[in-house]
Amino acid sequence: MGVKQDDGSIMPTSEQEKISDELDIRVKKFLRGEKTNLEGLQDKKLKGQLAVREELFGKSAQAAAKAEKWLLPSEGGYLEAEGIEKTWRIKQESIACEVDILSARSQYDIVLPDLGPYTLDFTSSGRYMAAGGRKGHLAILDMKNMSLVKEIQVRETVRDVVFLHNELFFAAAQKKYPYIYNRDGTELHCLKEHGAVLRLQFLKNHFLLASINKSGQLRYQDVTMGGMVANYRTGLGRTDVMQVNPYNGVVALGHSLGTVSMWKPTSSAAILKRLCHKGPITAMAFHPNGHLMATAGKEKKIMLWDLRNLKDEPLQTLPGNADTLDFSQKGLLARSTSSFVQILRDSSGTQNYNNYMTHKIIKGYQVEKVLFRPYEDVLGIGHSMGWSSILIPGSGEPNFDSWVANPFETSKQRREREVHSLLDKLPPETIMLNPTKIGTVKPQRRKEKKTKEEKEADMEAAVEAVKGIEPKKKTKGRNKPSKRTKKKQEIVANAKRPFLEQQKKEEEQVARKKQKVIEQVELPTSLQRFSRKKSAT
Amino acid sequence: MKVNVISRSTDEYTKERSQDLQRVFRNFDPSIRTQEKAVEYVRACNAAKLEKIFARPFVGAMDGHIDSISCMAKNPNHLTRIFSGSMDGDIRLWDIASRRTVRQFPGHQGAVQGLAVSTDGRVLVSCGTDSTVRLWGVPVSTLLEDDVSSDKSAVPLETYVWKNAFRAVDHQWNFDRFATGGAGVDIWNHNRSAPEQSFEWGTDTVVSIKFNPGQPDILATSASDRSIAIYDLRMGKPAAKFIMRTRTNSISWNPMEPINFTAANEDSNCYSFDSRKLNEAKCVHKDHVSAVMDIDYSPTGREFVTGSYDRTVRIFQYNGGHSREIYHTKRMQRVFCVKFSCDASYVISGSDDTNLRLWKAKASEQLGVLLPREQKKHEYNEAVKNRYKHLPEVKRIVRHRHLPKPVYKAAATLREMTESRRKKHEKRKAHSAPGSIIEEPLRKRKIIKVE
Numbered sequence: 006m007g008v009k010q011d012d013g014s015i016m017p018t019s020e021q022e023k024i025s026d027e028l029d030i031r032v033k034k035f036l037r038g039e040k041t042n043l044e045g046l047q048d049k050k051l052k053g054q055l056a057v058r059e060e061l062f063g064k065s066a067q068a069a070a071k072a073e074k075w076l077l078p079s080e081g082g083y084l085e086a087e088g089i090e091k092t093w094r095i096k097q098e099s100i101a102c103e104v105d106i107l108s109a110r111s112q113y114d115i116v117l118p119d120l121g122p123y124t125l126d127f128t129s130s131g132r133y134m135a136a137g138g139r140k141g142h143l144a145i146l147d148m149k150n151m152s153l154v155k156e157i158q159v160r161e162t163v164r165d166v167v168f169l170h171n172e173l174f175f176a177a178a179q180k181k182y183p184y185i186y187n188r189d190g191t192e193l194h195c196l197k198e199h200g201a202v203l204r205l206q207f208l209k210n211h212f213l214l215a216s217i218n219k220s221g222q223l224r225y226q227d228v229t230m231g232g233m234v235a236n237y238r239t240g241l242g243r244t245d246v247m248q249v250n251p252y253n254g255v256v257a258l259g260h261s262l263g264t265v266s267m268w269k270p271t272s273s274a275a276i277l278k279r280l281c282h283k284g285p286i287t288a289m290a291f292h293p294n295g296h297l298m299a300t301a302g303k304e305k306k307i308m309l310w311d312l313r314n315l316k317d318e319p320l321q322t323l324p325g326n327a328d329t330l331d332f333s334q335k336g337l338l339a340r341s342t343s344s345f346v347q348i349l350r351d352s353s354g355t356q357n358y359n360n361y362m363t364h365k366i367i368k369g370y371q372v373e374k375v376l377f378r379p380y381e382d383v384l385g386i387g388h389s390m391g392w393s394s395i396l397i398p399g400s401g402e403p404n405f406d407s408w409v410a411n412p413f414e415t416s417k418q419r420r421e422r423e424v425h426s427l428l429d430k431l432p433p434e435t436i437m438l439n440p441t442k443i444g445t446v447k448p449q450r451r452k453e454k455k456t457k458e459e460k461e462a463d464m465e466a467a468v469e470a471v472k473g474i475e476p477k478k479k480t481k482g483r484n485k486p487s488k489r490t491k492k493k494q495e496i497v498a499n500a501k502r503p504f505l506e507q508q509k510k511e512e513e514q515v516a517r518k519k520q521k522v523i524e525q526v527e528l529p530t531s532l533q534r535f536s537r538k539k540s541a542t
Numbered sequence: 543m544k545v546n547v548i549s550r551s552t553d554e555y556t557k558e559r560s561q562d563l564q565r566v567f568r569n570f571d572p573s574i575r576t577q578e579k580a581v582e583y584v585r586a587c588n589a590a591k592l593e594k595i596f597a598r599p600f601v602g603a604m605d606g607h608i609d610s611i612s613c614m615a616k617n618p619n620h621l622t623r624i625f626s627g628s629m630d631g632d633i634r635l636w637d638i639a640s641r642r643t644v645r646q647f648p649g650h651q652g653a654v655q656g657l658a659v660s661t662d663g664r665v666l667v668s669c670g671t672d673s674t675v676r677l678w679g680v681p682v683s684t685l686l687e688d689d690v691s692s693d694k695s696a697v698p699l700e701t702y703v704w705k706n707a708f709r710a711v712d713h714q715w716n717f718d719r720f721a722t723g724g725a726g727v728d729i730w731n732h733n734r735s736a737p738e739q740s741f742e743w744g745t746d747t748v749v750s751i752k753f754n755p756g757q758p759d760i761l762a763t764s765a766s767d768r769s770i771a772i773y774d775l776r777m778g779k780p781a782a783k784f785i786m787r788t789r790t791n792s793i794s795w796n797p798m799e800p801i802n803f804t805a806a807n808e809d810s811n812c813y814s815f816d817s818r819k820l821n822e823a824k825c826v827h828k829d830h831v832s833a834v835m836d837i838d839y840s841p842t843g844r845e846f847v848t849g850s851y852d853r854t855v856r857i858f859q860y861n862g863g864h865s866r867e868i869y870h871t872k873r874m875q876r877v878f879c880v881k882f883s884c885d886a887s888y889v890i891s892g893s894d895d896t897n898l899r900l901w902k903a904k905a906s907e908q909l910g911v912l913l914p915r916e917q918k919k920h921e922y923n924e925a926v927k928n929r930y931k932h933l934p935e936v937k938r939i940v941r942h943r944h945l946p947k948p949v950y951k952a953a954a955t956l957r958e959m960t961e962s963r964r965k966k967h968e969k970r971k972a973h974s975a976p977g978s979i980i981e982e983p984l985r986k987r988k989i990i991k992v993e
Contacts, residue, residue, distance in 0.1 A: 037572055069570040078554075078567065082547040090543055100545055108549045149552070210577050251576050294573050334574075382547040398547045406569040413555045418564065428588060435580035443579040444930055 031070035036062065038441070081335065082382040082398035084362070093347075093363045097395050108396060110151065111383050114366075115391040117142070120158075122373035123387035124165055128172050129209060130410035131379035131401075135175050136392055137166035139373075143177055145188060148378065149412065157190040164245070167205040169214070169228055170426060171419055176214060178202035183216060185228075198233060199224050203245035208254050211431045213270065215256050217247045223256065225270040225433065234433050235270035246286050250312075252295020254436040259286030265300060270433040277438065279315065281308060290330035290338065297356065299338055301327035307340060309358060320356050323349070333377035333400035337361065339384055341372040346386060348397055364395050380405050380412055464504040471500040586930035589923035590939040592906075599869055599905035601888070604641045604898040607632055611892030613656055614879045617680065619663025621884050626892055627654030633668055635681070638888070638900060646695045647678050656711030656751075658720055665699070665732065667720050669708035675722060676701050677732060702735045704728070710751045715758045719775075723748030727763055729775060741773055743780045750792045756800030762817070764790035768990075770805060772817060784820045784992040786813075792836045796860060798843025804860075806834035806848055810956075812858065813988065821992050823985040827858045829865040831952035840882045840903070847889045847903075849877030852949055855891045857903065868943050869901050 040059055046052045084100070086092045101109045117123070120138035127134050133154070136144045141163055144156035154172075161180040168175045169185070174193070176185045183202045185194040200218040207214055213225045213234060221243055225234040239258060246259030255276070256268045263282035266275035282302030290299045297320075298310045305326050308319040325347075327340040338349040338358055350361035366372070371389040378385055378394075381401045386393045405412060414422070435443060455463070476492045478484055528536055557564055572578065609630035617623045622638045631650035634643045652671035659666050659680065666678040677700040710723040718732040727748055728737035746767035754760040759775040770790055771783040788808040796802040802824065804814045812827040812834055832852035839846045845866065847857050853874055856865040875894035882889055882903065889901040902909070908916070930936045945953070971979045 034572065035570065072568070073570060077569065079548065079550065080546075083544070085544040087543055095543060095545075099543065100547075103543065103545045104547050105549050107551065108547045210581065254577065293576075295576075380548070396547055398545055401548055402569070402571070402574060403548050404569040404571075405567060406571075406574060407564075407566045408568075409574055411567075412550070413552065415564065429581050429584055431577065431580050431584055435577065435583070440577050440580055443583050444933060 028067075028070050028074060031073055032063075032066045035066035035069040077404045079403045081403040082401070084398040093360045095362070097364060100396050100398070104396065108382070111148075111381070111394050112396055114393040117391040121387075121391060122371060122389040123392045124163075124374045125376045125385045125387040125392060126167050126175070127376060127378050127385070128168050128410075129379060130405070130412045130414060131381050132412045132414070133168070133172040134378075134385065135166045135168055136387065137163040137177055139163060141179075143175075143186070143190070145172065145175065148381075155188060155190045157186070159184075164203055165205045167207050167214075169207055170209050170212060171423060173419075174228075176205055176207070178205050178216065183214075196226065198236075199226070203243070204247040206247055206249045206256065208249055208256075208436075209426075210429075211254055211433060211436065212427075213433065215247070215249065217244060217258060219243055223258070223268055227433075229427065229430065235273075237268065237273050239266065239268075239275070241266060244286075246289050248289045248291055250291045250295055250298075251293055252291070253438060253440045254431075255438060257289060257291070257298070259289045259300060261285040263302060265289070265298075267438070269436040271436070277315075281310065281319075282306065288327045288330040288340075290332045292332045292336055293334055294336075297332075297336075299330050299332065301330055301340065309356065311356070321358060323358065328372060329374050331375050331377055333384075333397070334379055334402040335400055337377070337397060337400045339375045339377065339397075341375045341386070344368055344370045344372060344388070346372065346375060346384070346395075348384070348400075350399075362397060366393060377401065379410065460504065460508070464501060467500045467504065468497055471496050582926055583930055583933065583936075585923075586926040586933075586936050587939070589927045590936050592923070593927070594906075594939060594942070596908070597905040599867075599901045600871060601900040601902060602641050604636050604638075604643075604900065605896060606634060606643045607896045607898075609653075610875075610878065610894040610896055611898060612653055612878055614881050614890065614892050614898070615657035615659050615666070616881050616884060617659050617663045618661055618884065619659075624881065624890055624898070625657050625659065625666060626879075626898055627657050627668060627670075628896070629653040631670060631672070633657065633666075633678075636898065638883070638890070641900070645681050647676075647698070648695055649676055649698055649701070650674065652707075655707075655709050656722065658711045658713040660713050660718060660720075660732075661716050665718075667711055667713060669711045669722050669724075671707040673705065673707050674701055674703050675708065675711070675730065700732075700735075702730070704737070709747055709749050710763075712751045712753050712761065714753050715755055717758060721751050721753065721761055723751040723763055727751065727761075727773060739775065739778065741780055743771055743783060744769060750790070752793045752795055752803070754795050754800050755797045756795075760817075762793050762795070762803055764793055764805065770815075770820075782817075782820055782993070785990045787988050787990060791834060794837045794839045794846060796839050796843045796846075797841055802860075804837055804839070804846060806837040807988075808833045809988070810834060810850070810852075811988075812837060812846075812848060813985075814860070821986070821989060822983075823988070825861055825863065826984050826988075827863060827865070829856055829858075829868075830854070831949055831956055835877060836879045838881045840886045841884055842886050845903075847880045847882050847891075849880035849891050849893070851876050852952065853877065853893075853946070854949060855880055855889065855901065857889065867905060868945065869905075870946050870949070871899070872946075873897075874899060 041055060043052050043055055084092055097112060101112050120140040120142035122139050124137045125134060132149055134146045134148055139162060141159045141161050143159060143163060143166065145154040147154050159179060163177050163179055165178040166175055173188050174185060176183055181201055183196045183199050183205060184192055187193055199216045202216040202218045205216050212227060212229045214228050216224050221239045221241060223237045223239055227234050241260040241264065244258055244260050248257050250257060258266050263280055263284055263286060264278055265281045265286065267277040268275055281300045282304060284303035286300055286302055288301040296311060296313050298312050299307060301307045305324060307323040307325055307327055309321040311320050326342040329341050331339045336351055340347050344366045346364040348362040349358040351358050366388060372386055374387040376385045377400050379401060382396055382398050384395050384397045411418065474496060476489055555565065607628040609628045611626050611628050613627045615625040624636050624638060625633060626636065627633045631652055631654055633647035633654055635645040637644045650670045650672055654668055654670045656669045664680055666680050667675065669675045676698040678696055678698050706725040708722045708724040711720060713720040720730050722728045722730060725747060726740055726742040729739040730737050744765060744767050746765045748763045748765045751761060751763045760772060762770065762772050764770045766789060768789045769783055769785045772781045774781045790805040790807050792806040794804055801817050802814060803817060804812050806812050810830040810832055813823040814825040816824055830850040830852055832850055834848050834850045836849045837846055843860060845857055845859050847855060849855050853870060853876060855869040855877055857867040858865050873895060877891050877893045879892040880889065887903050889903050891899045931940060
């Protein structure tokens with residue numbers, strides 16, 4: 006059996022099966038979760054409507070999977086070792102020889118010894134980069150043309166730079182306050198309320214600028230209307246480790262006591278707090294699918310945590326220090342200490358990260374920040390002597406969506422997108438740990454109460470378990486048969502006691518309720534208001 | 543070593559010439575769109591708000607009559623023409639597109655009570671309180687129509703005088719018979735000066751009459767004795783009849799499910815019936831606060847429009863208990879007749895203030911030719927709104943309607959009355975022997991007797 010192809014040849018069945026299996030995996034991704042179980046539904050009309058909708062979802066997932074398989078224009082990058090080669094021994098120079106000229110151009114070092122160390126940020130399309138030197142050097146670069154858009158010198162400490170919703174605006178955390186500049190380097194706003202900010206993050210779906218300052222205050226400011234949405238004292242000390250989970254917009258802070266706390270603008274207390282490390286946390290990063298968090302501690306450990314199911318144990322613990330961590334779009338993890346950069350990869354798909362590539366910059370350079378460039382196989386490294394860019398094959402998403410982030414955006418398209426993204430601006434309430442909850446029904450929480458028979462069975466089981474125990478043989482006349490039986494009875498009574506106490510308590514409660522009902526019933530309604538109210542006992 | 547990195551040349555990803563369209567690349571991967579659900583929810587909220595902003599249902603008024611409008615008829619053969627008859631005996635043919643009178647049909651001495659057009663659209667039948675039935679030739683519209691022509695009035699083809707005043711008329715589908723209602727039900731032929739058949743059942747006046755669109759020999763009538771009767775012309779006698787608690791002012795058959803009809807009742811509700819099972823209504827459509835005067839189904843059979851004595855027009859789903867839409871203006875008085883246009887996109891109401899009013903069937907629909915992108919956007923908005931319609935914020939915005947103060951107050955009063963009645967009934971039930979009080983749903987309660 007086979008399927009006839011356009012050129013008249015017949016495709017073998019095994020190949021057909023392979024393709025359908027591959028499509029099934031893709032379809033699963035587009036279905037975004039399990040199908041709803043309609044078995045228990047009693048409302049026939051609703052059942053019919055839901056069945057129709059499920060069918061529609063299935064069809065659209067199929068169509069999307071097919072489109073993804075056949076229609077996407079480019080394929081992802083890769084690096085494969087042959088023979089006894091190891092991928093982490095492959096040098097950047099040898100990669101540069103193999104790739105095309107255009108890609109080889111994105112391997113470079115910019116040496117700016119006076120104003121470093123540099124911190125970096127990319128726009129969501131990866132086209133523009135902002136670089137901020139500690140000594141006050143701010144620069145915007147067009148990465149496609151390799152040209153400088155604008156550079157300014159603010160003559161004070163710059164701790165962090167971050168792009169706002171597009172390349173026209175960026176914010177810089179300076180000595181006393183954060184400032185917002187436009188692309189031409191004009192200062193637009195001075196955000197005095199934030200104070201001396203250590204780290205800035207921008208939530209691009211919500212248009213919120215989040216900052217953590219020297220005294221541990223977490224602030225959210227709406228950059229469209231200018232209102233301060235939230236201002237919370239973390240109470241966990243000074244920190245400069247802050248990262249936004251792109252999946253749900255939750256801000257995570259890493260503290261000097263080894264705890265990670267997660268925040269949302271609508272609650273003044275952390276929504277989640279857990280001890281991740283024994284030493285201070287130095288860096289943190291989130292996988293773009295939001296399910297994986299990497300943290301690095303001073304005690305020379307990097308840990309990977311599953312955020313869907315936070316257990317006490319991390320998924321994986323890797324040895325080594327990291328001053329900065331970053332996940333790429335395809336899930337590669339970059340870590341860096343002093344002048345050494347390592348890329349880890351989950352090669353087997355089982356969330357088990359292994360060494361993938363390594364890179365050393367000139368000894369003595371201190372890496373400040375590593376950041377993957379979106380939609381490109383490029384890693385930006387900001388260090389004490391400027392910034393560098395290296396090629397990491399397989400790190401970026403090969404196919405962009407023009408409506409989400411377009412590296413080839415024209416100014417007209419940018420204006421259009423700005424309007425649309427403002428219309429779709431999310432309210433701060435939509436930040437929550439599980440964003441798929443929106444639009445679903447809150448399940449009814451009913452306490453499971455045990456029936457009388459079940460309780461009795463429990464008690465009997467407990468008694469049976471105890472009955473078999475033989476008391477220890479004692480000496481010196483304490484081993485009389487009467488004493489032994491007494492001891493046995495005592496053990497059984499002890500086993501029974503908690504059940505009996507529970508039963509007694511419940512009975513009392515029921516009796517009290519009955520009493521109350523009787524009291525209320527005794528008087529006619531019109532007279533009840535004259536009766537004295539007994540304080541609840 | 544095998545190595546490959548992403549490399550995009552600008553030429554491949556941008557347009558070649560400045561006249562070209564911008565190239566668009568899609569990647570449907572869910573992981574590059576974060577917080578999809580929240581974005582969709584915000585879009586649903588925005589769509590609901592936009593719908594409210596663009597809800598401008600009133601298109602225009604057609605004035606010209608000098609007394610209140612009593613009846614209307616749509617021409618099944620011509621989309622933009624509508625006939626209206628008024629209480630002073632004037633009949634007019636309107637062009638909806640230009641909102642002007644095309645022709646007048648003078649002749650009736652008293653009020654015109656019924657209008658009907660034959661299926662081929664050539665003959666207009668009118669009847670009135672002057673006990674006459676008049677047949678008129680409908681002018682054939684041409685493209686080169688001179689609106690300023692002095693010959694705007696027509697003369698009747700035939701005038702038949704009968705014994706009693708008429709209250710309603712309807713034309714049979716596909717054949718040239720029509721039925722009038724008055725003291726009894728009379729079946730007429732275009733060529734005869736006296737009725738072919740006469741039915742009488744009970745003694746009271748027939749107030750509305752409607753032929754079944756599926757089975758041309760069946761017609762439904764409602765009479766002042768609160769009854770609704772179904773007649774079969776082939777049998778030569780009435781087929782079924784039932785009596786309700788209050789009078790039914792008008793009846794309309796569902797054109798897509800011709801076994802079902804809906805009755806506009808004096809008690810401010812509409813009742814949908816299956817004509818095979820008349821002992822209970824299929825659905826009770828509540829919302830009006832005063833007598834419902836007229837009803838007309840959309841040609842799609844999915845919704846119908848009602849006009850009421852409370853000065854409002856409402857649109858209901860064929861199976862919905864409450865109205866989807868309410869239309870009112872400060873100047874609109876008691877509504878006596880309503881019609882859905884033949885393309886289901888407009889609603890026309892005739893009221894006591896001598897005007898015909900033209901409304902859009904979907905209040906926020908964009909008129910005119912839509913670009914494909916506009917069309918897609920509308921469809922998308924409709925879909926997200928539908929998906930999140932149960933969420934409180936979206937629901938609140940979509941459901942909100944401004945009501946005239948008297949209607950709002952009357953609705954509140956009615957609600958209180960029904961609530962107190964329900965409470966009283968419950969108390970009575972609680973204090974009587976179990977089983978002695980039988981609970982009957984409203985669907986059944988309103989029907990007194992089935993014959």
